[in-house]
Amino acid sequence: MELVQNSLFDEKSSCETISKKFIVKDVFFNNGIVNLYQFLQDNSFDIEFEFQSNYLELEYKDEKIYFEILNKFLKDKKIVSFNEKNKRIFFDMKQKQFTQTNKINIKNGGNNDSKNSLIRFHIDDLGISQKELFQKEKLYKSKYDNHDKDDFKIEKCYYDKSKNEIYVLSTLDEHIERFSSYLVKNDFLVLNSSIHNFEDGQKNFHDMLKISKEYNIDKWEALIYWFGTKVQHYFNYSFFIYPNSSSLEALDIFKYDLQISDEKESFKDSSGNTVEPNTNINFYEQLKKDEIFNTYFYISKSDVEFELKFFMYLFSKIYHIEEEYEKANKKRKKLKERIYNALQEITFVTYVEDGTFKKSLNEYTKAYQLIRFFEKIKEADLFTYFADIFVIFYKSQGSKEVNVNYQKWCKGLLEFKELRKYYYLASFNILKNDSKSFGKNLFEFEKLYLKNIMGEKNMNIHEKSKILGDSIGYFCAQLGDKDLLFKLRNVKNYKQLLSYFKDLKFASLKHGEKARFSKEFNESLEEVLNVLENEWEIVRDYIAIYAIDKYKATNYRNKMKKEGK
Numbered sequence: 001m002e003l004v005q006n007s008l009f010d011e012k013s014s015c016e017t018i019s020k021k022f023i024v025k026d027v028f029f030n031n032g033i034v035n036l037y038q039f040l041q042d043n044s045f046d047i048e049f050e051f052q053s054n055y056l057e058l059e060y061k062d063e064k065i066y067f068e069i070l071n072k073f074l075k076d077k078k079i080v081s082f083n084e085k086n087k088r089i090f091f092d093m094k095q096k097q098f099t100q101t102n103k104i105n106i107k108n109g110g111n112n113d114s115k116n117s118l119i120r121f122h123i124d125d126l127g128i129s130q131k132e133l134f135q136k137e138k139l140y141k142s143k144y145d146n147h148d149k150d151d152f153k154i155e156k157c158y159y160d161k162s163k164n165e166i167y168v169l170s171t172l173d174e175h176i177e178r179f180s181s182y183l184v185k186n187d188f189l190v191l192n193s194s195i196h197n198f199e200d201g202q203k204n205f206h207d208m209l210k211i212s213k214e215y216n217i218d219k220w221e222a223l224i225y226w227f228g229t230k231v232q233h234y235f236n237y238s239f240f241i242y243p244n245s246s247s248l249e250a251l252d253i254f255k256y257d258l259q260i261s262d263e264k265e266s267f268k269d270s271s272g273n274t275v276e277p278n279t280n281i282n283f284y285e286q287l288k289k290d291e292i293f294n295t296y297f298y299i300s301k302s303d304v305e306f307e308l309k310f311f312m313y314l315f316s317k318i319y320h321i322e323e324e325y326e327k328a329n330k331k332r333k334k335l336k337e338r339i340y341n342a343l344q345e346i347t348f349v350t351y352v353e354d355g356t357f358k359k360s361l362n363e364y365t366k367a368y369q370l371i372r373f374f375e376k377i378k379e380a381d382l383f384t385y386f387a388d389i390f391v392i393f394y395k396s397q398g399s400k401e402v403n404v405n406y407q408k409w410c411k412g413l414l415e416f417k418e419l420r421k422y423y424y425l426a427s428f429n430i431l432k433n434d435s436k437s438f439g440k441n442l443f444e445f446e447k448l449y450l451k452n453i454m455g456e457k458n459m460n461i462h463e464k465s466k467i468l469g470d471s472i473g474y475f476c477a478q479l480g481d482k483d484l485l486f487k488l489r490n491v492k493n494y495k496q497l498l499s500y501f502k503d504l505k506f507a508s509l510k511h512g513e514k515a516r517f518s519k520e521f522n523e524s525l526e527e528v529l530n531v532l533e534n535e536w537e538i539v540r541d542y543i544a545i546y547a548i549d550k551y552k553a554t555n556y557r558n559k560m561k562k563e564g565k
Helices: 027-042 064-076 111-115 130-143 172-183 203-209 219-229 248-257 283-290 303-324 329-343 363-379 383-395 404-414 420-433 441-452 459-479 483-489 494-510 519-562
Strands: 018-023 048-051 055-060 080-092 097-106 120-122 165-167 188-190 216-218 239-244 347-352 357-360
Touching: 018 219, 027 048, 027 055, 027 064, 027 219, 027 239, 027 248, 048 248, 064 172, 064 219, 080 165, 080 172, 097 111, 097 130, 188 219, 216 219, 239 248, 239 303, 248 329, 283 303, 283 383, 303 329, 303 347, 303 363, 303 383, 303 404, 329 363, 363 383, 363 441, 383 404, 383 420, 383 441, 404 420, 420 441, 420 483, 420 519, 441 459, 441 519, 459 483, 459 494, 459 519, 483 494, 483 519, 494 519
Parallel strands: none
Antiparallel strands: 018 055, 048 055, 080 097, 120 165, 188 216, 239 347, 347 357
16 A cells, blocks of 8 residues: 655756755754754765765755654654554555554654554545445454454444544555655744653743744754654753864864763663663663673763763763774874864753753853863773762762752762762761772872872871871771761861861770770871861861771671671
8 A cells, every 4th residue: 555645845847956954053952953864864865965074054955854764763763663562443445454563652752643653544545335344343353352342343443423434554754655645734834842752841941042932943944853852752861961162163073983872871780780870861772881780880860970880881981982993093193183173162951850841051161171180080090989889979968858968968079069078978877878888098088189189288297187087997897886077077166176186095994905006197196186176177078988988897807807708
C-alpha cells in the first residue's frame, strides 16, 4: 500500500530554487541548527546547505524535501515506532482479514497523537463487500479468544460508530507519513508542546525564548526546534545539559568532538546491570577509562553536582585524546586545539528535575581552571580518588536526607572557594553514621587544591594540623573513646580550642601508656599555637577531619588484628 504525503505543501517540482536561512537565536534553536546540519551531513537528501559561524542556509527545489527530512528524523529518533509490548486490532488489506499486531507508539505523545498516526480507509475501498466484511468479523471472533478486550474489539478497528472507515494494517513508514501530515498542517505553527517537551509546559520555555505564547513560527523553524528539543520528554530527566554558543561552528565542534548527545543515556555497570542516570551525558562510558566504576558516583542529586561531574567528563575526554592519537601527534594536537578554541565560546544551560533552566556563565574561565587542576590530580594519581569523594559525601548522610553539605562542597569547588568546612561537617556525619571515611588521600588532594586553586593559602596550617589530627585520632582509637573527637565539634572560639588542648594534655597524662605524641606533634602544636588566635577555626577543622579519619582507620586495623586478618 502506497501513501502520498498529504499536506498543504505538496507542490509540483519547480526549477526555481527555494532558499531558507537560519541564524543564531536561543539555546534550543542553536542546538537544532547544529543537529540538523549534522543530520544532513549523515544522510543523502536533494538539498544544498551552507554552514557558517552564524547561520545555516538551505537551498532546494521541491517543498517535499521538508517531509523527507522530518520523516527520517521521526524514524531515526524512534519518535514514531511500533510498540513491541502492546498490540491492537487492524484490518489487513492484503489478506482481507482482521488481525492483531503491534500498536504504534508516539514518543512523549498522547492518545490523540497515536490515533492520528493510524491510517484508515473507507470500507468501500477495501476490495470486499460489506457482507464479506461481516463474515470476516465473525471469523476474527472465532480465531481470537481476547476479541472482547478493549484493544481487540471489532469496534476498535473502526474510526467511528458509523463504521464507514476502518483502520488498516500499515508499515512504519506509512504511519510516520500520516503522523507528520497531522503534525504539520500549515505553513505556520503555534510554538507549543507539540514542538517542545518541557515539564512545566509553556512558561519557562517561552521565558527562555523571550517570545509570546501566541507566537506562530514557520514550519522550517518548527523543524529546527524539533531537532533541538523533540528528542526526549524532559521530565524523565534529572539533568539535561545544553551547550550553547553564538558561534554555530564552535557548538558543532564541541558537540561532535566531545560526543554530547541529545538523548537519554544508560550504561551497564561492572556487574552487568543496566543503570539509567536520567541525563543525556554518558559519563560512565568515558570515566570508566579513569577507573571510576562506583554506580553511586553516576547518580546526581543537584545541578551543581551534575555540573562538576560534567567538567570531569570534559577533562577526561580531552585527556584521553592523547591515548587515542598516541602515534599521531599532529592530529592529537589539532583536535585538542579545536576543542579548547571551541570551549572559549561555549556556555551551558542545564534543565533540572524541578522543571527549571539553570544558566552558567564564564564557562571557559571555569572550565580551563578546573581542567588544569584535574590535570594536576591526574598526575598525582588522585583523579579516581576525587570521584570517591563524591560517594563519601553521598553516603555520609542518610539516603532520605537532603545532603546540603554535599551540594555546598560541589558549589564551593566550582567557585574555587575553601572546601575545608565541608569536609569538617561531613567527617562528623561519617563518625556518627559509621560510613566510609575520606581516607589518607584527602591530605594530598587538599594540599594540591590549596596550592593550585587557593594560591598556597593555609598550606602550612593544613600540614601541621594534619600531624595533630593523626595523633589525636590514634590516641582516641587506642582509648576506644570518641569523646575527645566530639568535643572538637563544640569548639566555637579561640579560647575553647586552647581549653581543648589542655583537656588533651590531661587525658594523655592519665593514659600515658596509650598516648603516642611524638616530637613532631609537639613542634607542630607549638607552631599552631602561634597563629591560633586568628586561625583557630582553620586549625580546629583540619584537626577534626584528620583525627576522625585516623580514628576510623586505626579502629579498623585493630579489629582486623583481633580477627587474625
